[in-house]
């Protein structure tokens with residue numbers, strides 16, 4: 028499908044992959060005056076960007092990425108100003124729990140590292156944690172507290188972006204599998220079974236499929252795949268008002284306005300990015316749910332109604348890949364950010380600044396460091 032009435036397929040930029048990274052890049056490029064084609068084999072925010080836990084936390088973000096996540100958190104706090112509508116943003120307090128002395132140590136180290144980068148995180152007593160979150164059990168021995176937290180309803184992200192992209196006349200090609208990108212005189216040709224799309228520049232924004240996309244341009248960058256499971260409860264009376272995590276990272280909990288509670292924390296499922304097939308691992312679902320009940324006892328009285336999983340990408344050094352494709356002029360790549368849903372809009376904004384010939388507000392993440400010579 029294409030939005031808008033343009034028949035000739037030649038653009039300033041073709042962005043391949045309409046997750047939060049590609050869609051944000053397209054949005055800011057279009058606002059900067061470039062004509063954009065945004066192409067996805069599914070729909071806008073249908074993969075990781077539409078099925079993730081939507082946590083906007085500093086607690087689990089890598090310390091060096093905190094300045095980016097803080098900028099993004101500010102953007103999420105006022106979605107109407109850049110996205111045009113609110114996909115269900117709640118800003119609230121966040122607590123990361125410790126159930127043992129070694130976990131208290133981890134919380135203190137993590138808090139200190141993140142404070143250095145601007146995140147206001149302090150380790151507090153269980154009594155104070157319970158004042159902030161009355162739904163907590165008596166098990167935590169301490170908690171790391173951060174006011175800069177919150178969540179978004181991830182499965183509403185695509186609708187919000189689609190409306191914003193349409194508003195900016197981004198031409199959206201959904202259900203269009205790209206098979207290759209060929210370099211042609213004056214730019215690139217995006218190759219698919221449908222019509223070719225030509226553009227002066229190309230942005231690869233393929234999530235876990237970035238490795239394949241970079242391969243189209245002869246660049247080898249290994250991308251690891253995580254298969255994260257999530258589960259959601261039926262609607263239940265108010266049980267919690269914060270975002271809850273734990274020191275080892277294996278729990279993320281939040282209750283939405285409709286009463287449902289989303290349970291996650293990176294428990295792994297099984298799957299294969301080539302076939303795009305995933306399977307839930309029931310034992311991991313049970314372990315995740317037990318941990319959730321250990322933190323918020325009211326969850327023992329509710330039922331899970333649905334569970335699913337999605338593909339998350341990670342680079343070799345677990346830092347994002349955002350910048351020029353090495354050795355290929357006018358080709359760019361964006362993805363693999365830890366807490367990538369949180370920081371996605373800001374990453375897209377600064378890559379767009381670079382492509383528009385401006386100096387990005389913050390440094391990009393040079394892909395060259397990840398290239399493997401074959």
Ligand SMILES: Cc1cc2nc3c(=O)[nH]c(=O)nc-3n(C[C@H](O)[C@H](O)[C@H](O)COP(=O)(O)OP(=O)(O)OC[C@H]3O[C@@H](n4cnc5c(N)ncnc54)[C@H](O)[C@@H]3O)c2cc1C
Pocket residue numbers: 043044045046047048049066067068069070071072073074075076077078079080081082083084203204205206232233234235236255256257291336337338339340361362363364365366367368369370371
């Ligand atoms: C279950 C889960 C929970 C998570 N929880 C959180 C969280 O709470 N907070 C947080 O900040 N982050 C979270 N993340 C991470 C976050 O979701 C991702 O970092 C982010 O969404 C990645 O965005 P992306 O645009 O790079 O990739 P994606 O959203 O995966 O988008 C890539 C797009 O490329 C398209 N594509 C790929 N190949 C082709 C092709 N050949 N032709 C056309 N299109 C193609 C795909 O269809 C897809 O739409 C979670 C991830 C998962 C999976």
